Amino acid sequence: MRKSLLNLIYCPICKAQQFDLSITQENPAEIREATVTCRNCQRAYSVHDGILDILINPSQEILNEQTGWTQLEQMVVNTDELMLSLPDGIGEHKAAWQSQAENFHYLWSQVQLTGGETVLDLGAGRCWATRYFARQKCNAVGLDVLLTRYVGLKTADVYLEKESVYFDRICGDMHQIPLRKNAFDIVFMAATLHHSADIQATLQQVYDVLKPNGRLIMVNEPVVGMFASKALSCPEVEHGINEHVYRYMEYRQALRVLKMDYQLYPFIGGYHPVITKANHLLVKTFPKQLMPKRVWRPFLIAQLLAYGGILNLIARKRA
Ligand SMILES: C[S@@+](CC[C@H](N)C(=O)[O-])C[C@H]1O[C@@H](n2cnc3c(N)ncnc32)[C@H](O)[C@@H]1O
Ligand SMILES: [Zn+2]
Numbered sequence: 208m209r210k211s212l213l214n215l216i217y218c219p220i221c222k223a224q225q226f227d228l229s230i231t232q233e234n235p236a237e238i239r240e241a242t243v244t245c246r247n248c249q250r251a252y253s254v255h256d257g258i259l260d261i262l263i264n265p266s267q268e269i270l271n272e273q274t275g276w277t278q279l280e281q282m283v284v285n286t287d288e289l290m291l292s293l294p295d296g297i298g299e300h301k302a303a304w305q306s307q308a309e310n311f312h313y314l315w316s317q318v319q320l321t322g323g324e325t326v327l328d329l330g331a332g333r334c335w336a337t338r339y340f341a342r343q344k345c346n347a348v349g350l351d352v353l354l355t356r357y358v359g360l361k362t363a364d365v366y367l368e369k370e371s372v373y374f375d376r377i378c379g380d381m382h383q384i385p386l387r388k389n390a391f392d393i394v395f396m397a398a399t400l401h402h403s404a405d406i407q408a409t410l411q412q413v414y415d416v417l418k419p420n421g422r423l424i425m426v427n428e429p430v431v432g433m434f435a436s437k438a439l440s441c442p443e444v445e446h447g448i449n450e451h452v453y454r455y456m457e458y459r460q461a462l463r464v465l466k467m468d469y470q471l472y473p474f475i476g477g478y479h480p481v482i483t484k485a486n487h488l489l490v491k492t493f494p495k496q497l498m499p500k501r502v503w504r505p506f507l508i509a510q511l512l513a514y515g516g517i518l519n520l521i522a523r524k525r526a
Pocket of ligand 2: 248
């Protein structure tokens with residue numbers, strides 16, 4: 208954590224914005240061990256391994272999420288090299304990451320950054336995307352409930368040490384984001400919103416932290432088709448992780464309530480195998496033509512509505 212992070216947070220207990228900082232260990236890049244105390248209610252928050260832990264009274268849902276991801280982490284061989292390769296992956300991990308990587312790279316090519324933007328990577332997990340913003344000299348913060356190295360925020364040390372980038376990390380809840388209103392130019396979410404049981408409440412939190420004209424960038428968000436069941440069975444669910452699937456209209460409605468205008472972007476991957484295959488084939492055969500010009504918009508909406516797929520979008524908070 209760097210001291211400047213104190214200008215972005217508020218105390219989730221009493222909402223005060225003034226803190227005392229007591230540092231016990233720091234290195235040239237950041238404060239590694241410290242206590243941050245709210246000047247108003249005296250609640251103390253720890254900084255451990257550079258991560259500010261501001262998660263208060265985690266719900267059973269959050270505890271399940273933490274346990275589930277930690278169990279899943281132990282089921283594969285994780286290495287620093289794999290983390291440094293993300294989102295593309297290496298070796299046997301490449302196939303699992305392929306769609307996510309292609310969706311990310313395409314959307315990333317559409318996000319024009321000037322550098323210096325204040326960015327929140329919400330549900331940052333390993334922070335591979337947070338470091339993309341940091342490389343562009345953004346003031347980036349990764350927030351997640353998960354600390355475990357190789358799935359959670361502690362992975363950030365790999366990027367900080369080996370790529371010489373810097374970004375802050377906060378252990379916190381997307382349902383109660385402990386960050387100040389109108390403070391962020393960009394909120395980025397990769398495959399995270401569907402981990403919320405209440406997307407409207409979570410998007411309201413996102414809206415609040417965005418500056419007027421600020422952008423919400425969402426990538427790799429699964430969408431279920433109108434005829435498909437919302438029941439899920441996957442290793443994540445078996446390990447108690449909060450996987451939900453929402454229909455396109457549910458995302459649309461949530462953004463409408465907030466009066467956020469948005470642009471959809473084409474995707475690779477999805478749930479209907481035939482559509483997924485055709486989609487992969489088309490976009491990979493004609494990447495220059497299809498991805499940049501965007502798949503014909505009504506077709507994209509029809510596809511998301513009927514068969515589901517992946518939601519990639521950029522929404523804007525009105526000025
Ligand atoms: C599918 S992972 C995506 C991680 C990362 N964005 C990526 O693309 O690799 C979903 C992430 O959401 C996080 N998450 C789940 N519930 C959360 C909550 N209530 N607040 C913050 N993060 C949460 C999980 O810990 C996990 O890191
Ligand atoms: Zn307080």
